[in-house]
Amino acid sequence: MAEKSKFVPGWYEERTPDGSYRSLLKWGDPEGIKHPNSGLVKLVMDEFGLDEARLSKASNLSLEKIEDTVPCKLHPEHLAALIKIVGAENVHTDTYERIKRSYGKGMLDALRLRRKLIENIADAVVAPRNTEDVRKIVAYANENHIPVYIFGGGSTVTRGMEATLGGSISLDMSRHMTKVVNFNEIDQTITVQAGMSGPSLEHILNHAPKELGAKRKYTLGHFPQSFEYSSVGGWVVTRGAGQNSTYYGKIENLVIAQQYVTPIGTLQTCPQPAAATGPDFDQVMMGSEGSFGVLTEVTLRLSRLMPENRKKFSYMFKNWEDAMAASREVMQGEFGFPSVFRISDPEETDVMMHLYHIADSPADAILQKMGYKPMQKCLMLGFTDGELGFSINIDHKIRRICKQYGAFELTFAKVTEAWEKGRFTDPYMREDLMDFGVLIDTLECGVTWSQMPEVHKKVHAFIKQRPHTICMTHISHAYPQGANLYFIFIAKMDTIREYLDLQYGIIDAITKSGASISHHHGVGKQTAPWLEEQIGKQQMDVIRALKKHFDPRNIMNPGGTLGLDMSPAQANREWSKDLEG
């Protein structure tokens, strides 16, 4: 049926104009476009009752230029002092630049920009040239009580760098703090400045013989969906995870050492892979989300680039219970872990069948006859990494386990290859859908295996109680003791209020279900109002004590990050109630 629908919606096809609202709300490259395919269009039309007429012309494209209308409230004396530190060419006060360094890529950011709502932007963007500049800026800001926000890659979905307090500056780490500080091939480590982008780092590592004079090629193995527009510093301070984390680990498993410039001095952690000398200071600092200090340098452990050893796999299970049980057995089997390992629930599997044009195809009919039924069957896909014998053994063991749990092997169908094609470009589809009022957003949480069925059930039920709302869920980033559970909703919405009701409700449902409220997105200002309820007062007090220690004047990412100094409205989970529409 999907093949029959030749209708193509009136997508916006132009290059996004420089300086426009759309250029800030849009994901990635201004030239970058990836339209939803016919399978997804059909699904959206069916689910939301959108006909061809409604989809023929996009509206509210936000192509208007952002005028330089928001005055800088930073005292001229401070501005002069900052210019003295970094040079005039590294200080910007125009509205466009300030929005760019304060808004992220969350749905609320996009909704506000679509409505031309500008709030909480830094008053000046300052680009330090090196760690010494950072030291001087932080010292000056601390002395003068100037709030400091930090921009890395700009892909936060938690309002992480939003400049909630006025008279503030944003440190743009992406401009100069992008260099390799040290490469140690004996230890297989690289030390880079925190503003380095993901693609820059991977390019250098993948071409290490040429770029670093190395004997081998390397990879960090850290590929979040935001990879192309994310920074090393952002990964680290939010405790991010790449899509290959089941093998490579989350960023906190890849970090060997860090350097932070804080209001009370510069902290450098130790380079040894393990120690018994008090708390693990790397794990104290990671997750601080800019609220303890500015991450300036990171030492990362590297893996060898061996894509030739990769084994791809995909399986279809008859139901969610079998898919969960098989996934758990894979993670507890002690034969090493696959690299990408992703298991979709029935509703997500259904959407993927549409996306990959398998739904309603002859192959689908055969699957159905074999007992793999729509809205019951579950897709597992992934691939291995590592040394060849290790990789082959994992692939064999996964096959054996999946067959034990009644799965049908789809590897021949290149499902993993289809997923790989879209792994970094899917976010481009968001703007197309939003052009027609259809919102797609995600929330994720950490669960133990034993929590998983209940968390899935409760959160899914909450989302589905809203009429005409698609809820896709998958397991990714797995461990022997649990996994990340990732929820994606697609809904037709007209107001920000409607969006927040659903979004906040999901966070609430996750908290009530006993899951960890974030596995890798971080907390930021969005999820902060639920943090204490989830981790408890005692742990929250530890964050408060560390904050007070590092930042006694509360200048580092203040105004609600990590729930540290929330306004009453934010604490009450209603801080956006005044937002228009």
Add this chain to the structure above:
Amino acid sequence: MAEKSKFVPGWYEERTPDGSYRSLLKWGDPEGIKHPNSGLVKLVMDEFGLDEARLSKASNLSLEKIEDTVPCKLHPEHLAALIKIVGAENVHTDTYERIKRSYGKGMLDALRLRRKLIENIADAVVAPRNTEDVRKIVAYANENHIPVYIFGGGSTVTRGMEATLGGSISLDMSRHMTKVVNFNEIDQTITVQAGMSGPSLEHILNHAPKELGAKRKYTLGHFPQSFEYSSVGGWVVTRGAGQNSTYYGKIENLVIAQQYVTPIGTLQTCPQPAAATGPDFDQVMMGSEGSFGVLTEVTLRLSRLMPENRKKFSYMFKNWEDAMAASREVMQGEFGFPSVFRISDPEETDVMMHLYHIADSPADAILQKMGYKPMQKCLMLGFTDGELGFSINIDHKIRRICKQYGAFELTFAKVTEAWEKGRFTDPYMREDLMDFGVLIDTLECGVTWSQMPEVHKKVHAFIKQRPHTICMTHISHAYPQGANLYFIFIAKMDTIREYLDLQYGIIDAITKSGASISHHHGVGKQTAPWLEEQIGKQQMDVIRALKKHFDPRNIMNPGGTLGLDMSPAQANREWSKDLEG
């Protein structure tokens, strides 16, 4: 030659008398004896010029009974209050019990007991029956400024639980707090009280079908040399490591959640295997060594018991450089890690050749002809764990790498089996040697691979500058980025001063070499004076801030632990200068 020496020293052969000094300084079981074998005796006689006459009769056996002579300085009112909480049967004030719960198994503890030097013992030993008791005791102690020390297994080698401040109590966690709290076979986790001993835990896990009604048998995989006399709580608060940690991880990689009773309340960490919700609170609390609060419960991740899959290996390298390079390649090869992985430097290899009766044997002569020369050749031994295919692949890869680096395969010679036999019982030999004035002690540190040659060279050189001192070194607990470097010295010494000069000098040499001053023994009060020099003021200040937060009245393990409140003498690294002889 070793075979020819039929001389047997006049070892002490009796059961150690109950209540004696020897019963406290001696390792392990009162009946337990393991004499140095003829190979080691020959080495000791040669190195220290001890003839048969000198070794015919042991002296200073410390068989005398410890009299109940040290008065309890705790106010009767406090004693009554504690008795009210836990019952009279759970409060002890006799000298013997108080020494037992305050002294550890470090060389300085043994030296003091041999000389009947009793200092820094708690005034009362209190055995809580449950977490509620711990809460009440800590609250009472906090209210009344009573120092609280904590006894788990008693195997500290860092003066970890020494009651430096007077008027104090020791919490004996080993008496009642030894139970399983929860077992979750879906998540493969167990929650136990912190006083549970290593052997109890392993027994329960190895017999899980019977003990826990489980479907499978499990293991924690954590086997420090002190295993038989260590506690789960001790492992956790000191960041210990088992000899199989290269596969299973250090204890901080095995802990999923913890519960601490602190002076400001009870902290319970979250059960998810990963999160992005601020600092990692488990990693904040581990390494606190009793100075933030009392660890009451620990949730640990389990592995499946599969000894049938184990592959043992051993190789001889021509020199230390090749042995280090091959070890690094094994750890960076991305085919999974071996479980036990131990590489001895030339001097340790030489001693092991004596111990295993290979030195001066025909086999040794053949090795020598092949270029594996005494005081140059290096021994690697170990075994794999995990699923069979995984285990076989690692064994194959290690063989290939070792051959590339010119190693000779010794697997047929059962060297690993010989090492396994002594892995938990070697500490028994210490008392035999001490009976003749020969001291054996250990120090260990964490290094990166690139630091390793320099650290080894510097520390080894420091130890060897002392005449007639054996210095054995091995790599154990390895990582892709580095390893643990373990130093053992054997020396003839007459005074505590002589011992401390060497011991403190080694810690100083480790610090100056840039290594981490402990990889798994912890810091305690022994290594505390070097902590700030190694980790730096900024990190030390984080420990101080956390201490102030959790324990504002400084009642938890006070008096020098982790360098928090050292006396001027301790800070000056001379706090034992008044010790007799």
